[in-house]
Amino acid sequence: MNRLFTYNQKFSIRIPILITIIILPIISLLILSSAGNYESYIFGFLLNRVEKQMLWFFLGLNIFIMMQFVRLRILNEKINFLYILLIGLILLPYLNDATKGAQNWFLGFQPSELGKIIIVAAFAKFLSDRKDQINNLVYIFTSLIIILIPVFVFIGQKDIGTALVYCSIICPMLYWTGLKNSILFLLISPIIISYISVTFGVYQLHAKETIIIKTYYFPNLLLFSWLLINFLFILRKLLDKKLFIINKFSIILSIILINISFSLISNNFWNYLAKDRLLEEKSEYAYVTRRIENFIIPSLNPRRGGYQVAQSIVAVGSGGVFGKGLGQASQINMNFLPEADTDFIIASIGETFGFFIIILIIMIYCNLFYWLLIYSENTRNNFLSLLIIGYLSILFFHVFITIGMAVGLAPVTGLPAPFLSYGGTFTLSTYIMLGICNNISNNNI
Numbered sequence: 001m002n003r004l005f006t007y008n009q010k011f012s013i014r015i016p017i018l019i020t021i022i023i024l025p026i027i028s029l030l031i032l033s034s035a036g037n038y039e040s041y042i043f044g045f046l047l048n049r050v051e052k053q054m055l056w057f058f059l060g061l062n063i064f065i066m067m068q069f070v071r072l073r074i075l076n077e078k079i080n081f082l083y084i085l086l087i088g089l090i091l092l093p094y095l096n097d098a099t100k101g102a103q104n105w106f107l108g109f110q111p112s113e114l115g116k117i118i119i120v121a122a123f124a125k126f127l128s129d130r131k132d133q134i135n136n137l138v139y140i141f142t143s144l145i146i147i148l149i150p151v152f153v154f155i156g157q158k159d160i161g162t163a164l165v166y167c168s169i170i171c172p173m174l175y176w177t178g179l180k181n182s183i184l185f186l187l188i189s190p191i192i193i194s195y196i197s198v199t200f201g202v203y204q205l206h207a208k209e210t211i212i213i214k215t216y217y218f219p220n221l222l223l224f225s226w227l228l229i230n231f232l233f234i235l236r237k238l239l240d241k242k243l244f245i246i247n248k249f250s251i252i253l254s255i256i257l258i259n260i261s262f263s264l265i266s267n268n269f270w271n272y273l274a275k276d277r278l279l280e281e282k283s284e285y286a287y288v289t290r291r292i293e294n295f296i297i298p299s300l301n302p303r304r305g306g307y308q309v310a311q312s313i314v315a316v317g318s319g320g321v322f323g324k325g326l327g328q329a330s331q332i333n334m335n336f337l338p339e340a341d342t343d344f345i346i347a348s349i350g351e352t353f354g355f356f357i358i359i360l361i362i363m364i365y366c367n368l369f370y371w372l373l374i375y376s377e378n379t380r381n382n383f384l385s386l387l388i389i390g391y392l393s394i395l396f397f398h399v400f401i402t403i404g405m406a407v408g409l410a411p412v413t414g415l416p417a418p419f420l421s422y423g424g425t426f427t428l429s430t431y432i433m434l435g436i437c438n439n440i441s442n443n444n445i
Contacts (some may be wrong), residue, residue, distance in 0.1 A: 006071045010442045016371040016439050020364055021064065021431070024419035027056045027349065027357065032422055035340040035348045049341060054376035056424045060431030065241055067435025068442065075121040076383050083146070086118040090153050104159040112162045113429040115150060117436075119166055120173075120390030122146050127177045128382040134177045140187070144170065160291065161401075161413035168397035169390045176376070176389045182251055185233060189258045195296075196222045199272035202296045209296060230255060235437045295411035308344065309408045311337045316350035316358075316406055322353030341422040343414055346406040358403075361420070365399050375441035384440045391433040 032050050046056070075082070089111035093104050104110055126143050133139040147166055154163040175184055200219045206212045237243060237251050273289050294309075315331035318324070329351040331337040340348045350358050369392060376388035395418050402417040404410025416423050418430045 003071055005069045007069055008427065009069060009439070011068050014371065014375075014438055014441055016368050017434050020368045020419060021061065023364060023432065024361065025053075027353075027361065028420045028422075029053060030326060031345065031348050031352055031420075032341055034329065034352065035332050035345070052424070053422055053427070056427040060428050063278055063428060063434040064431045064438070066438050067432060070436075070439065072384060072387075072436060072439060075387070076125055079107070079118075079122050079125045082118045083122045086115045086122070086150065087153075090115055090150055093157055096417070104154070104157050104162065108424075110425040111352075112150075112154065113425040114163065116394055116429055117151060117432055120169055120387060120394070123169060123173055123385035124383050124390055127173060127402065128386055131177055131382060134174070135180050135183055137183070140174070140179070140183070143174075159414075163414045164401075164413060165394055165397055165415065169393045172389055173386055174388060177382075178326040182233075182237065186251075186254055186258060189255065190262040193225055193262045194257050196226055197266040198262045198270045198292060199296050201267060201274065202293050205274055206293070215297075221282055230259065306337045308412055309405065312344050312347035312406050313408050315347040316343075316355075319351035319354045321355050323350070323352050323357065326352055328352070342416050343402070343412065343421070344406060345417050345421045346402050350406065362403070365395075365418075369396055372437055375437060378444060379440055380444065388437050388440055391437055395430065395433065 027246070029050055034052055050292060054262075066165070092106040092111050096106050104112055123143065123146055127134070130139060148171055151163045154160070154166070171184060171188065174187070196219065199222060203212055203216070203219050214354055234252050234255065237248055240248070243251075270292070311331060315329070315337050318331065319329070324330070327333070329348065332340050332348055336361050337344055337351075346358065346361075349361070354439050356427045372388055372392040372395075376385045379385040379388065398415050398418050401413055401415045402421070405412055416426050419427070
């Protein structure tokens, strides 16, 4: 069967999804009316941002409804073609000039957003077809190639945020497929120890900065916490009577070697990038080092990447519990808050409507994520169950980063908040994701 649509499926909108696609867009339109609501042309018409976002929400809702009649198994059947299409799409921005430092746009849209739909399907197809091999290391590293090919393209386009989003689906989808905790721990270890090692390097480079002096204990706290986690993990494996001695020895040795090797690699990598900074000379890697520094300490470099975070924290703090009111937010009105309608939409909402509405938004997101997890658990088909987990992971990562950015707890990566931030391609992609999840949960296929 090659039909794209089928009309004998159930049609209803799950309450958690309905709440999300109704309440959050209303909040979005209210805040956009005061945050950067300037006019520009779209499809030959001069529209302000509220009008354009209303158009995107309307189109998104129609696409959401259309997705209820899509025969989702076509994603499984045509995945090879779709993956080739994905690679072709994400290469298109190389034909355009860079926008805000990243080369990720082509003719007014972001191909990477549509790619999120495809990359989850491609990874889900590979994992579901070989579920019984999930704990084979060769199989695991082979599966990672599916993700890493587009990730390297995004890194070449200086679109680190999207690269991180694509990587965010790896561990959840592997775990949902049945990956052992010990192997998952080994996969996560290089990331964490590299982060800790580079954190020590950043703190050493900026030892005289005020923020470093105030938080001098942070790298040591990270290292102590990670060593404690490793100790508890190793102790658990030693006490596991089901494991043979050789297996215990292999796991322990692997953990030690991974921690030592990646600590040395990341430390040398950072020293290489920052060598000119250490000599107080102009570095050809200045852009990269600043991005890493702002990733480690978002409030560092207050005149550069850290400026956005500083203004965001001021905006959130000045809003208080109930906010200053629509049109009364000084950080927004005086243009102190950069990207107030996109990356820092949470800070705009915090200053305008206060902490109370922020809590409401978090509750709506958490309710959505909880029910998506339930829908995935109740789905009999492995491929479709993994689709929900993949889209849940992407939405969760966006929410976690955007809320974290607003209060200086996450790096500035240029990621928008689902159903809140201004943006066409991203808005449509989120409606497609939830449309697919709703379709799966309705038909329990």
